[in-house]
Amino acid sequence: MAEPLIVTIDGPAGVGKSTMAKRLARELGIPYLDTGAMFRAVAWKLGEGSWEWDEARLEAALGAFTFALSGTGEDSVLSLNGTPIGNEIRTEQVGMWASNVATLPVVRAFLKQAQRDVGARFSLVAEGRDMGTVIFPAAPRKFFLDASVEERARRRFLQLRELGKPADEAELREQIARRDDQDRNRAVAPLRPADDARLVDTTRLTPEQVFEILLHGVRP
Ligand code: DC
Numbered sequence: 001m002a003e004p005l006i007v008t009i010d011g012p013a014g015v016g017k018s019t020m021a022k023r024l025a026r027e028l029g030i031p032y033l034d035t036g037a038m039f040r041a042v043a044w045k046l047g048e049g050s051w052e053w054d055e056a057r058l059e060a061a062l063g064a065f066t067f068a069l070s071g072t073g074e075d076s077v078l079s080l081n082g083t084p085i086g087n088e089i090r091t092e093q094v095g096m097w098a099s100n101v102a103t104l105p106v107v108r109a110f111l112k113q114a115q116r117d118v119g120a121r122f123s124l125v126a127e128g129r130d131m132g133t134v135i136f137p138a139a140p141r142k143f144f145l146d147a148s149v150e151e152r153a154r155r156r157f158l159q160l161r162e163l164g165k166p167a168d169e170a171e172l173r174e175q176i177a178r179r180d181d182q183d184r185n186r187a188v189a190p191l192r193p194a195d196d197a198r199l200v201d202t203t204r205l206t207p208e209q210v211f212e213i214l215l216h217g218v219r220p
Contacts, residue, residue: 004119004120004121004122004123004124005028005030005124005140005141006119006123006124006126006136006138006139006140007024007028007125007126007139007140007141007142007143008125008126008131008132008135008136008139008142008143008194008197009021009024009125009126009127009131009143009144009145009214010127010128010129010130010131010132010133010142010143010144010145010191010197011144011145011146011191012146012147012152012176012183012184012191013095013152013156013176013179013180014147014152014153014155014156014159014176015145015146015147015152015155015202016147016155016202016207016210017127017128018032018034018036018127019207020127020145020207020210020214021125021126021127022073022125023074023211024211024214024215025073025074025076025124025125026072026073026074027073027215028123028125028218029072029073030072030122030123030124030125031069031072031073031076031122031123031124031125032073032076032126032127033069033078033115033118033119033124033125033126033127034076034078034128035111035115035126035127035131035135036095036098036127036128037078037085038067038078038111038114039098039111040085040089040090040094040095040098041078041080042062042065042098042101042107042111043089043094043097043098043100043101044088044089044097045065045080046058046061046101048097050101051097051100051101051103051104055106058104058106058107059106059110062106062107062110064081065080065081065110065114066081066082067079067080067114067118068082069118069122087163090160090163090165091165092156092160092167092172092175092176092179095175095179096175096179099179099183100182102183102186103182103186103187103188108188108189112134112135115135116135116136119135119136126139129183129189129190130189130190130191132144132193132194133189133193133194134189137194141217141218142194142196142197142198143197143198143200143214143217144193144194144197144198144199144200145202145210146199146200146201146203147201147202147203148203149173149176149177150173151202151203153169153170153172153173153176156172156176157169157172160172198213198217200213
């Protein structure tokens with residue numbers, strides 16, 4: 001069997017990574033892996049304050065989690081312990097909890113293994129914060145998407161409204177800026193582009209234009 005093809009998409013909150021990863025995965029006929037959803041699901045299951053637990057307690061709790069990925073493109077389904085991860089994790093509050101647990105080496109080590117296990121079996125479009133730098137450093141195609149915090153807050157606002165979860169845009173901007181700051185400045189696997197990643201500033205680009213850049217990057 002041929003080596004799995006891994007395409008990585010990293011970038012800050014609300015930049016459109018998931019939308020692009022889904023579309024690209026559909027175009028390539030492979031699954032996409034939303035690693036932010038893994039951090040969110042762990043944070044959601046462990047609950048508020050779990051980032052203060054000691055390592056032994058965290059390790060014991062993490063040992064009960066098994067992730068699985070099935071389907072391709074938009075129909076990729078990520079499950080935790082046999083249950084598909086739902087929209088309950090898609091709030092900015094759970095995003096912040098995810099960012100909190102994501103500072104912990106024990107959580108990152110656990111999810112690194114889970115993410116690599118998936119990547120060892122499937123070709124993938126993998127999106128997150130450290131896909132190109134830490135999880136799949138040998139991936140042949142790497143992208144780093146960025147956009148101004150104002151634009152990202154606007155996009156997240158529209159996305160949440162679509163999910164029936166209206167939010168305050170100014171508050172979102174503040175929350176996203178705080179989360180980015182924590183994700184960029186943590187000691188382990190901070191958010192940053194891999195040296196060999198293609199940087200795409202999407203602030204003034206339409207989703208169509210961003211998609212064309214990614215697709216052209218994968219299939220020149
Ligand atoms: O992409 P997202 O908003 O769903 O991610 C939620 C949080 O999870 C993000 O603020 C930091 C953490 N995360 C991470 O540390 N590494 C990843 N590869 C993906 C997400």
